[in-house]
Amino acid sequence: MGGDFKPAESVPVPTLRRLPSYLRLLRGMKGSRVWVSCTHLASALDLDPTQVRKDLAYTGVIGRPKIGYQVSELVERLETFLGWQTVREAILVGAGNLGRALIGFPGFARKGLNIIAACDVEAARIGGEIHGRPVLPMEQLPALVARTGARLGVLTVPEQAAQQAAQAMHAAGITAIWNFTPVRLVMAGVLVEDVDLSASFAVLSHRLTRQDRGGAPTSSGVSRGEQR
Amino acid sequence: MGGDFKPAESVPVPTLRRLPSYLRLLRGMKGSRVWVSCTHLASALDLDPTQVRKDLAYTGVIGRPKIGYQVSELVERLETFLGWQTVREAILVGAGNLGRALIGFPGFARKGLNIIAACDVEAARIGGEIHGRPVLPMEQLPALVARTGARLGVLTVPEQAAQQAAQAMHAAGITAIWNFTPVRLVMAGVLVEDVDLSASFAVLSHRLTRQDRGGAPTSSGVSRGEQR
DNA sequence: TAGATTGTTAATCGATTAACAATC
DNA sequence: TAGATTGTTAATCGATTAACAATC
Numbered sequence: 001m002g003g004d005f006k007p008a009e010s011v012p013v014p015t016l017r018r019l020p021s022y023l024r025l026l027r028g029m030k031g032s033r034v035w036v037s038c039t040h041l042a043s044a045l046d047l048d049p050t051q052v053r054k055d056l057a058y059t060g061v062i063g064r065p066k067i068g069y070q071v072s073e074l075v076e077r078l079e080t081f082l083g084w085q086t087v088r089e090a091i092l093v094g095a096g097n098l099g100r101a102l103i104g105f106p107g108f109a110r111k112g113l114n115i116i117a118a119c120d121v122e123a124a125r126i127g128g129e130i131h132g133r134p135v136l137p138m139e140q141l142p143a144l145v146a147r148t149g150a151r152l153g154v155l156t157v158p159e160q161a162a163q164q165a166a167q168a169m170h171a172a173g174i175t176a177i178w179n180f181t182p183v184r185l186v187m188a189g190v191l192v193e194d195v196d197l198s199a200s201f202a203v204l205s206h207r208l209t210r211q212d213r214g215g216a217p218t219s220s221g222v223s224r225g226e227q228r
Numbered sequence: 229m230g231g232d233f234k235p236a237e238s239v240p241v242p243t244l245r246r247l248p249s250y251l252r253l254l255r256g257m258k259g260s261r262v263w264v265s266c267t268h269l270a271s272a273l274d275l276d277p278t279q280v281r282k283d284l285a286y287t288g289v290i291g292r293p294k295i296g297y298q299v300s301e302l303v304e305r306l307e308t309f310l311g312w313q314t315v316r317e318a319i320l321v322g323a324g325n326l327g328r329a330l331i332g333f334p335g336f337a338r339k340g341l342n343i344i345a346a347c348d349v350e351a352a353r354i355g356g357e358i359h360g361r362p363v364l365p366m367e368q369l370p371a372l373v374a375r376t377g378a379r380l381g382v383l384t385v386p387e388q389a390a391q392q393a394a395q396a397m398h399a400a401g402i403t404a405i406w407n408f409t410p411v412r413l414v415m416a417g418v419l420v421e422d423v424d425l426s427a428s429f430a431v432l433s434h435r436l437t438r439q440d441r442g443g444a445p446t447s448s449g450v451s452r453g454e455q456r
Numbered sequence: 457t458a459g460a461t462t463g464t465t466a467a468t469c470g471a472t473t474a475a476c477a478a479t480c
Numbered sequence: 481t482a483g484a485t486t487g488t489t490a491a492t493c494g495a496t497t498a499a500c501a502a503t504c
Contacts, residue, residue: 012471016434017427024387024410024426037485045412048473053486065479065486082430083437097332101325107387107410111429152436159252159335176436178429182252182335184273191439193432195425198252199245201339201406202310204421206244208380208404209311211419240495265461276497281462293462293503 015055016082020111021045022056023078026071027110037068084112089150091174093165094157095120095135098180102154104131116148121161138165142172151175159183166190243283244310248339249273250284251306254299255338265296312340317378319402321393322385323348323363326408330382332359344376349389366393370400384408394418 025044029036038056042049056069059077063069079085092099095118102108103115118135120126126137136144144150153174157165162183169177169190176191182198253272257264266284270277284297287305291297307313320327323346330336331343346363348354354365364372372378381402385393390411397405397418404419410426 013431016431020426020430063486066484083433097329101329104325178432191435193428195428198248200421200423202248203241203244204404204406205311207419291462294460
């Protein structure tokens with residue numbers, strides 16, 4: 001009855017993308033510092049202090065004027081807010097070069113990401129292990145998802161196989177896909193986040209091209225990439 | 229004298245990031261189609277037609293009302309605009325899991341990216357080959373850059389080594405770094421483009437967390453990731 | 457011709473940045 | 481206390497989206 005419903009005001013994507021960099025910095029100073037200010041974080045990351053303050057506010061943390069924020073609390077808040085405190089099981093689909101690299105990535109543990117198995121269609125890959133994780137045939141994906149309760153999938157198949165593989169993942173019960181292929185997956189009811197190497201390289205390559213042609217570099221020499 | 233200098237109006241980053249997806253689609257239809265409209269591209273990629281039109285206009289292409297754009301011309305324009313028609317030599321620094329995967333990436337050739345060698349500090353890796361590319365000691369980077377003329381570096385070292393490695397690359401003559409580490413490199417005079425896996429995973433993870441907690445999904449089930 | 461599409465200008469939307477009172 | 485810092489509101493900036501005349 002108290003019509004004071006907050007519409008879950010969704011967090012801006014740029015903010016979400018900056019949060020991990022704060023967390024990384026804060027984890028590094030956890031032993032040596034008790035308090036930290038936005039000013040400090042901002043200058044370390046070359047950002048605007050107000051922006052940092054607004055970003056942090058989304059986590060619900062409350063700072064003290066003149067003092068700043070408690071490092072330990074901020075770390076905790078960020079981890080909780082990002083969902084990095086609970087371990088999340090994931091299945092990787094496509095055990096090629098990139099897939100193998102991701103399975104072996106040490107940093108994922110700190111983000112609550114645990115890739116427990118891989119699936120592939122190539123007979124030569126099936127039955128083996130990558131960094132201690134089994135590689136299973138694609139047909140076993142539904143059973144695997146059912147058995148492990150994994151809801152997250154990491155998609156690292158070749159471009160041509162992407163849409164079909166994503167469909168299979170959805171059918172198997174996967175509800176979120178971390179998509180490393182350049183394909184815009186057409187899927188309703190599945191949360192998709194793209195890691196688009198082509199897009200990133202496009203920015204770099206275009207600017208390099210202008211640079212080569214004697215394009216006027218910024219005063220600071222050259223500007224840096226976006227997508228912070 | 230004719231004071232009609234166009235200040236090289238810089239291309240918006242979101243536009244640059246979308247261009248590769250147009251190109252990918254167009255390459256796929258090169259044989260079967262002569263003309264293509266923004267409407268068509270937009271619906272295939274789930275974008276706004278006006279946005280596609282504006283994006284394409286940056287390449288200098290001119291379309292025909294009622295007809296659209298010539299596929300072959302558009303492909304050519306996009307490739308030139310992105311700088312993907314000239315081969316660019318690159319040195320990879322950090323021959324770990326991710327580095328090895330990138331060296332073997334078949335798609336880079338179509339983007340004019342040629343990783344010709346890798347550098348690393350680990351003795352066990354030095355002297356070997358990865359996908360036919362030699363792995364050299366880090367000390368040889370300056371000589372390597374001088375000899376090959378490579379200006380682009382791909383940075384895939386562990387987080388702790390990132391800043392130092394980047395400095396070494398700069399000193400060796402590298403002018404642009406494709407940065408796969410989560411570290412915000414502090415560098416003047418070097419073009420840096422970040423591929424930030426942490427940032428991407430943060431978006432996914434945060435949304436998954438809301439989803440778990442019974443957060444209201446969109447009408448379409450669940451929305452998809454940004455950074456298109 | 458009528459309808460689809462381009463190119464372009466205007467309106468909207470959302471994020472960043474600036475301004476400033478409150479506070480320890 | 482004075483100065484630094486937070487929290488918040490307002491102004492700015494830039495990208496997306498809408499509107500519409502020109503065109504084949």
